[in-house]
Amino acid sequence: xxxxxxxxxxxxxxxxxxxxxxxxxxxxxxxxxxxxxxxxxxxxxxxxxxxxxxxxxxxxxxxxxxxxxxxxxxxxxxxxxxxxxxxxxxxxxxxxxxxxxxxxxxxxxxxxxxxxxxxxxxxxxxxxxxxxxxxxxxxxxxxxxxxxxxxxxxxxxxxxxxxxxxxxxxxxxxxxxxxxxxxxxxxxxxxxxxxxxxxxxxxxxxxxxxxxxxxxxxxxxxxxxxxxxxxxxxxxxxxxxxxxxxxxxxxxxxxxxxxxxxxxxxxxxxxxxxxxxxxxxxxxxxxxxxxxxxxxxxxxxxxxxxxxxxxxxxxxxxxxxxxxxxxxxxxxxxxxxxxxxxxxxxxxxxxxxxxxxxxxxxxxxxxxxxxxxxxxxxxxxxxxxxxxxxxxxxxxxxxxxxxxxxxxxxxxxxxxxxxxxxxxxxxxxxxxxxxxxxxxxxxxxxxxxxxxxxxxxxxxxxxxxxxxxxxxxxxxxxxxxxxxxxxxxxxxxxxxxxxxxxxxxxxxxxxxxxxxxxxxxxxxxxxxxxxxxxxxxxxxxxxxxxxxxxxxxxxxxxxxxxxxxxxxxxxxxxxxxxxxxxxxxxxxxxxxxxxxxxxxxxxxxxxxxxxxxxxxxxxxxxxxxxxxxxxxxxxxxxxxxx
Amino acid sequence: xxxxxxxxxxxxxxxxxxxxxxxxxxxxxxxxxxxxxxxxxxxxxxxxxxxxxxxxxxxxxxxxxxxxxxxxxxxxxxxxxxxxxxxxxxxxxxxxxxxxxxxxxxxxxxxxxxxxxxxxxxxxxxxxxxxxxxxxxxxxxxxxxxxxxxxxxxxxxxxxxxxxxxxxxxxxxxxxxxxxxxxxxxxxxxxxxxxxxxxxxxxxxxxxxxxxxxxxxxxxxxxxxxxxxxxxxxxxxxxxxxxxxxxxxxxxxxxxxxxxxxxxxxxxxxx
Numbered sequence: 001x002x003x004x005x006x007x008x009x010x011x012x013x014x015x016x017x018x019x020x021x022x023x024x025x026x027x028x029x030x031x032x033x034x035x036x037x038x039x040x041x042x043x044x045x046x047x048x049x050x051x052x053x054x055x056x057x058x059x060x061x062x063x064x065x066x067x068x069x070x071x072x073x074x075x076x077x078x079x080x081x082x083x084x085x086x087x088x089x090x091x092x093x094x095x096x097x098x099x100x101x102x103x104x105x106x107x108x109x110x111x112x113x114x115x116x117x118x119x120x121x122x123x124x125x126x127x128x129x130x131x132x133x134x135x136x137x138x139x140x141x142x143x144x145x146x147x148x149x150x151x152x153x154x155x156x157x158x159x160x161x162x163x164x165x166x167x168x169x170x171x172x173x174x175x176x177x178x179x180x181x182x183x184x185x186x187x188x189x190x191x192x193x194x195x196x197x198x199x200x201x202x203x204x205x206x207x208x209x210x211x212x213x214x215x216x217x218x219x220x221x222x223x224x225x226x227x228x229x230x231x232x233x234x235x236x237x238x239x240x241x242x243x244x245x246x247x248x249x250x251x252x253x254x255x256x257x258x259x260x261x262x263x264x265x266x267x268x269x270x271x272x273x274x275x276x277x278x279x280x281x282x283x284x285x286x287x288x289x290x291x292x293x294x295x296x297x298x299x300x301x302x303x304x305x306x307x308x309x310x311x312x313x314x315x316x317x318x319x320x321x322x323x324x325x326x327x328x329x330x331x332x333x334x335x336x337x338x339x340x341x342x343x344x345x346x347x348x349x350x351x352x353x354x355x356x357x358x359x360x361x362x363x364x365x366x367x368x369x370x371x372x373x374x375x376x377x378x379x380x381x382x383x384x385x386x387x388x389x390x391x392x393x394x395x396x397x398x399x400x401x402x403x404x405x406x407x408x409x410x411x412x413x414x415x416x417x418x419x420x421x422x423x424x425x426x427x428x429x430x431x432x433x434x435x436x437x438x439x440x441x442x443x444x445x446x447x448x449x450x451x452x453x454x455x456x457x458x459x460x461x462x463x464x465x466x467x468x469x470x471x472x473x474x475x476x477x478x479x480x481x482x483x484x485x486x487x488x489x490x491x492x493x494x495x496x497x498x499x500x501x502x503x504x505x506x507x508x509x510x511x512x513x514x515x516x517x518x519x520x521x522x523x524x525x526x527x528x529x530x531x532x533x534x535x536x537x538x539x540x541x542x543x544x545x546x547x548x549x550x551x552x553x554x555x556x557x558x559x560x561x562x563x564x565x566x567x568x569x570x571x572x573x574x575x576x577x578x579x580x581x582x583x584x585x586x587x588x589x590x591x592x593x594x595x596x597x598x599x600x601x602x603x604x605x606x607x608x609x610x611x612x613x614x615x616x617x618x619x620x621x622x623x624x625x626x627x628x629x630x631x632x633x634x635x636x637x638x639x640x641x642x
Numbered sequence: 643x644x645x646x647x648x649x650x651x652x653x654x655x656x657x658x659x660x661x662x663x664x665x666x667x668x669x670x671x672x673x674x675x676x677x678x679x680x681x682x683x684x685x686x687x688x689x690x691x692x693x694x695x696x697x698x699x700x701x702x703x704x705x706x707x708x709x710x711x712x713x714x715x716x717x718x719x720x721x722x723x724x725x726x727x728x729x730x731x732x733x734x735x736x737x738x739x740x741x742x743x744x745x746x747x748x749x750x751x752x753x754x755x756x757x758x759x760x761x762x763x764x765x766x767x768x769x770x771x772x773x774x775x776x777x778x779x780x781x782x783x784x785x786x787x788x789x790x791x792x793x794x795x796x797x798x799x800x801x802x803x804x805x806x807x808x809x810x811x812x813x814x815x816x817x818x819x820x821x822x823x824x825x826x827x828x829x830x831x832x833x834x835x836x837x838x839x840x841x842x843x844x845x846x847x848x849x850x851x852x853x854x855x856x857x858x859x860x861x862x863x864x865x866x867x868x869x870x871x872x873x874x875x876x877x878x879x880x881x882x883x884x885x886x887x888x889x890x891x892x893x894x895x896x897x898x899x900x901x902x903x904x905x906x907x908x909x910x911x912x913x
Contacts (some may be wrong), residue, residue: 005732040806052789056788056789056790059788059789064913070712070720070773071710071720071771071772071773072773072775072776072816073776074776074779074817075712075713075718075719075720076718076818077712077713078714079713079717080713080716080718082665089795089796091796127790127792129795130789130793130794130795131787131789131792132793132795133792133795133798133845134785134792134841134845135785135845136784136785136808136839136840136845136846138805138808138809138812138839138842138843139795139805140805140809141800141802141805142802142803143801143802144799145800145801145802145805146795147795147798163809163812164809164813166717169815170716171808173812176779176785177779177784177785178781178787180779180780180783180784181780181786182779182782183776183780184780184782190776192773194777194778196735215765223862243673243713244712244713244714244857245711245713245714246712247823256867278685278693279683279685279827280688281682281683281685281691281693281694282690283687283689283690283693283714284714284715286715287715320744384735385716385740388716388733388736388740388741388742389687389740389742391742391744419874450679454789454790455789455790456689456791502697502700502701503695504693504697512902542759542880545701546703548700548703548704548706551768553666553667553770554667554708554766554840556706556708556764557700557705557706562895620664621732641776
């Protein structure tokens with residue numbers, strides 16, 4: 001397919017990569033301290049990216065109004081990140097550097113991320129650790145009192161900082177406390193239990209949002225000088241994922257329908273180490289941190305259908321398939337590769353556990369080598385979590401794991417300033433597409449969320465204000481009145497269907513469809529079938545969904561219905577993007593494009609670009625815009641972890 | 643059916659009888675409603691059992707039971723159910739989202755209620771308003787640093803034992819079970835955990851006294867009760883936070899009160 005219109009300009013600096021961000025910052029215009037308080041910023045979402053942005057912008061003197069759907073900003077799903085955060089500190093003296101983190105991230109993303117953004121991310125990573133330590137984040141330390149590190153996938157150095165198995169929790173609490181401080185100082189107004197349902201565009205600029213108070217049900221509008229979306233990823237389009245139940249695509253999808261381009265929606269990350277599904281009742285999947293692969297060895301029996309217990313299978317009848325296929329990275333091969341390898345093993349009939357959908361993650365060697373107390377110290381809370389869910393003791397029997405949807409690299413298209421093509425709309429963290437290419441390396445999501453919020457948006461947003469002349473608008477503007485009426489009508493429409501099927505039943509059906517056809521392996525026929533099936537399901541939803549209760553109260557079914565309605569539209573774009581991208585790269589694996597031994601085959605001639613999709617209206621195909629990706633510093637190469 | 647999502651069908655099923663608190667909104671007096679013979683599998687989490695019940699209710703055209711949950715892996719702190727009088731249910735160190743039905747006997751009778759505390763008003767069914775916790779953190783539960791300009795992360799070594807104690811307290815998920823379990827509805831385990839987390843790190847020590855004073859004052863004004871050493875909070879805490887944090891809080895608060903008195907005297911004596 002050819003692109004519609006000219007190539008998109010990502011506003012990336014040129015010249016030596018090491019100084020691009022420095023030079024960009026030097027050229028950015030500033031807003032003087034007295035004028036900052038005249039600008040109001042609406043921040044939607046208060047995870048790592050949103051909370052750090054809201055706090056930092058308020059510290060600078062902007063008026064900030066932040067919103068989250070949870071009952072407190074402390075509960076955003078960043079909290080569930082377990083393993084760690086990367087930073088190019090080289091505290092281990094093992095050869096790490098900004099350059100190496102940059103290089104690993106570009107390669108890990110399978111050459112589908114922007115060099116300029118990724119280098120900036122690697123630079124900011126060092127400041128993040130300093131910032132978090134100053135906030136009182138209790139990172140793991142060595143006996144000498146210095147910070148400890150561990151290794152993560154896709155890297156040969158130890159650059160991951162961690163706080164037991166709860167790194168996301170501790171970093172989020174750090175950002176939440178910075179935000180709370182600003183709320184206490186009355187520099188941030190915080191609206192929890194409030195969901196964004198639309199963006200208001202005035203004269204081509206994002207100037208406000210429509211929200212629903214989830215307790216009273218009241219729909220309201222808010223006007224500002226810029227809108228910052230930090231609303232996370234869309235993994236729950238698959239119904240079962242490691243995301244929290246509330247994670248959704250609504251904010252970014254509604255922004256997309258107001259003109260923001262959606263980039264690379266087909267880049268979804270399936271995480272290799274999750275607890276296998278136990279039945280149809282399953283409401284979500286639980287991740288077991290990638291950090292476990294530091295000491296756990298992944299294996300399946302060599303023989304198909306071997307029904308013996310793991311302790312009955314002798315060493316020479318086990319296949320440590322990651323160590324065998326990828327000797328230089330072994331069990332720390334990147335996530336996309338580890339997941340696909342697990343799928344192959346299970347497809348061959350060598351999977352373990354009920355239904356044959358699992359592989360072993362075995363700690364017996366590590367326990368022998370290091371002792372049980374050491375393993376307990378490193379992973380105790382993860383082992384307990386596993387035991388609670390499965391009823392099995394992983395100190396005695398190997399864990400059983402299977403891949404599950406975890407993270408989405410795609411998101412709203414943004415330029416180097418993190419602004420979408422819709423002026424005034426900035427997008428941070430997982431909600432944007434910019435830094436991870438086609439596959440995110442472990443311990444990089446926390447890094448990106450905090451880099452965007454603490455160290456990028458404070459500079460680039462000021463430049464937007466200083467270089468753009470804007471009239472003040474209030475919620476009395478006709479565009480706000482119209483958006484409010486539209487949203488009220490939309491809510492009423494959901495309640496009025498009054499059909500027979502529950503919201504969850506539609507969501508589960510959509511999820512199964514996507515997991516089967518748009519999951520770990522995709523092909524043309526399956527994608528085409530999915531693209532036919534989604535509109536049918538969507539039509540049935542609008543004819544037959546049952547949303548009990550009223551719009552003027554706390555109504556969780558109504559909240560879910562709105563989110564599933566958006567997933568039913570978004571899923572079509574995801575599948576269309578996967579169909580259009582006729583190559584395999586990172587988390588996007590098209591079975592037509594692979595080597596004889598099952599490795600991904602990229603097509604750099606044709607697909608070395610960002611696919612940014614423009615909404616063209618209900619029932620019309622989205623238009624494709626392309627942003628060319630140039631690799632000046634890390635040369636395009638076949639990714640190899642052998 | 644898909645490869646992943648067909649999964650393993652639990653061979654056994656079990657039945658439980660539920661009595662659930664239903665309350666339309668903050669003004670409604672509320673009441674217990676019985677749901678006999680709810681079928682479930684021992685492999686389900688407690689919340690998945692409620693999901694299944696809710697699906698059944700909606701299939702009959704009834705309104706589902708509202709309850710808070712989000713991550714369902716025991717870390718976000720959203721879930722907040724009292725099961726047979728115990729916040730988060732009978733299993734030690736476990737949030738209710740991680741409690742599985744295999745913890746109960748087939749045929750068990752379960753009473754499910756929201757957190758009960760004056761400072762946590764019920765919004766609907768099992769959903770309560772815990773914003774009082776946020777206001778306590780806003781009063782002082784932080785280190786006053788702004789983004790940028792911080793010294794190198796390794797500039798100040800922190801002994802491992804201190805860092806570990808900070809982490810033990812920082813593990814608090816802010817769920818509020820401690821308040822729900824306390825006969826006085828005291829929030830001291832929650833407040834103590836934050837004070838303990840930050841006082842064990844050099845970065846938090848500059849504001850140690852101020853923090854204790856401000857957080858405790860805010861806690862009192864939110865209508866939480868006082869501690870009379872029942873230790874129910876520690877018993878139900880899903881992160882097993884020790885009541886020693888309450889002693890640390892009291893020490894800082896007392897010390898702050900003495901200093902505050904001195905400051906007043908200093909001010910009065912000047913000029």
